[in-house]
Amino acid sequence: xxxxxxTGGPGFGLPENRFSGRFEREVSFECGFYKFHIATNDGVRFxxxxxxxxxxxxxxxxxxxxxxxxxxxxxELKIEYxxxxxxxxxxxxxxxxxxxxxxDPSLYFPVFAYNP
Numbered sequence: 476x477x478x479x480x481x482t483g484g485p486g487f488g489l490p491e492n493r494f495s496g497r498f499e500r501e502v503s504f505e506c507g508f509y510k511f512h513i514a515t516n517d518g519v520r521f522x523x524x525x526x527x528x529x530x531x532x533x534x535x536x537x538x539x540x541x542x543x544x545x546x547x548x549x550x551e552l553k554i555e556y557x558x559x560x561x562x563x564x565x566x567x568x569x570x571x572x573x574x575x576x577x578x579d580p581s582l583y584f585p586v587f588a589y590n591p
Contacts, residue, residue, distance in 0.1 A: 476554070480563040495557040506547040506575035514538045516564045520555040534559045542572060
């Protein structure tokens with residue numbers, strides 16, 4: 476997601492300042508840790524599966540990285556955003572950090588046969 480409105484507004488009759496939005500999406504992830512990068516100019520809240528992960532609900536321009544451990548399957552991502560004045564922008568992207576390991580235990584714990 477990448478919305479860079481600058482000094483303009485999102486359109487659709489909304490003003491250039493003092494507007495808000497909610498962006499929701501269900502995304503399939505493979506099991507692992509993911510780094511979510513959020514950049515905003517003003518307030519933002521970020522939730523995964525209904526759990527609040529980031530709460531920066533105040534006037535500011537900021538950039539944040541949060542690491543989230545996700546199970547294999549679909550997850551609901553939600554961003555709540557507000558613009559007070561000045562430039563308006565919100566972006567979200569993610570990258571995998573660490574995949575869930577499913578090692579073959581015999582690689583780490585070799586089995587030795589003992590025949591007396």
